[in-house]
Amino acid sequence: MPFAPTRSLVTGASSGIGAAFARALAERGSDLVLVARREDRLRALADELTSRHGIRAEVVAADLAEASIGTRLRAQTGPVDLLVNNAGFATHGPLAESDPERLEEEIGVDVRALVSLTRAYLPDQLAAGRGGIVNVASTAAFQPVPGMAVYGAAKAFVRSFTEAVWHEARPHGVKVLSLSPGSTRTEFFDVVGTRSAAVGRFQTPETVVAIALRALEARRPGPGVVCGAANATTAWLTRFMPRRMLIDLSARMVR
Template sequence: MFDYKGLTALITGASSGMGAEYARELAAQGSNLVLVARRLDRLEELATELRSAFGVTVTCLDRDLSATGAGRSLAEELLAQGTEIDVLINNAGFGTNGSVAEQDPDAVVNELNVNVVTVTELTTGLLPGMLKRDRGVIINMASLAAFQARANHALYSATKAYVLSFTEALWGETIGTNVRVTAVCPGPIATEFFSVAGTTPPGKPMEVSVPIKAALAAIDARKPFVIVAKPGMRIASKLIRMLPARVALKLGK
């Protein structure tokens, strides 16, 4: 099993949901943390909890990851101050609902920046240091949506397909090193995601601990990605790629 004790983990979107739970899990395993989100008050509250419970060092950074160049700026800031990031968890992300023609242009840019650009900038900015030290972990949060384009969820599906493809390629580039990489593709999770997106989850969402355990297990097993869903949904996600686009899009409604 990968040993996280004494390492420093950067977690984006850490003020609630999956990000906060990742922080609790890694703190329990002895990792020091750099927590990033817009809501500094929530980050500080979580930091106080984790310092008290586990005696780890926790740094809180309020950053808007939808801003142009936010990921690059954050990576450069950490490098400039000598902070070595051993574990990168690209957890921040959000989705919008509605047809492409109805999307607000600013919302489109924000979604692309958070889901795609920041993930890429943080990875490219921090990966060289991991490779130099020959030690590291990168966990990128994708989605079941990565396997299927969905009408009225075009941007989200496309961004998560990018995350999955990017991570698989990165896995191939690092498999001969001690840097471990995986993409996590969960079904609906019990977080703020659906209320922010203005939609309802299809079925009962899973608890946040489920995909986190699957992510860490995938790192141990050195899997390029892991699908976290009921058996039927896992099989359907893989088979959907083989169907004609017209059929797949109808099934995705």
């Protein structure tokens, strides 16, 4: 049965996977709350989707690195049927040479905001006995990533956190999904500053979103999905590799 929420909130909706989620959900008839820092891009996307699909698209320009962002957004927007925590970015390079303020922002967006928004919107869904949350992790979540230490750890947190919330929400009819894309054709590597961090074949944002929506439509959806057979196989194999070998291999792949 198609997963068709009536109202969805998507963070990081100004480009990439977030914009692809917005387009796919609008096509299914969902009203939208589009959240990102770049208000001009959000408004252009909102106008496009409103005109094409006749849905209502609200724009919220916000810095997700700010504390208590979930509480403030929930007060501003009200409840939603689907929350897509997509916003995130990575830094690249040795930890000792990284900008401390940029690392704090990375943790704020990739970890703190995701928890804050999940906590803010989940109670409404539990009370209604329906709804869904998609937290975008990464294939980086399956092993430490030297050279991207904070990003790998943040995505490991997202995966673990989401799987725990999946178990808590499942008896109440709420679907919670950890989505782990591999390298995807977005602005991600432009922000990172190098494409040397890309591993494996690139997917499109539309492919990633289609995988997520199919996972939500499953009769008994699991706690997470890895995008692409090769990525899923690699993630599975990490469980059997000696830890030292796995870390060395990961370091070579993103160097």
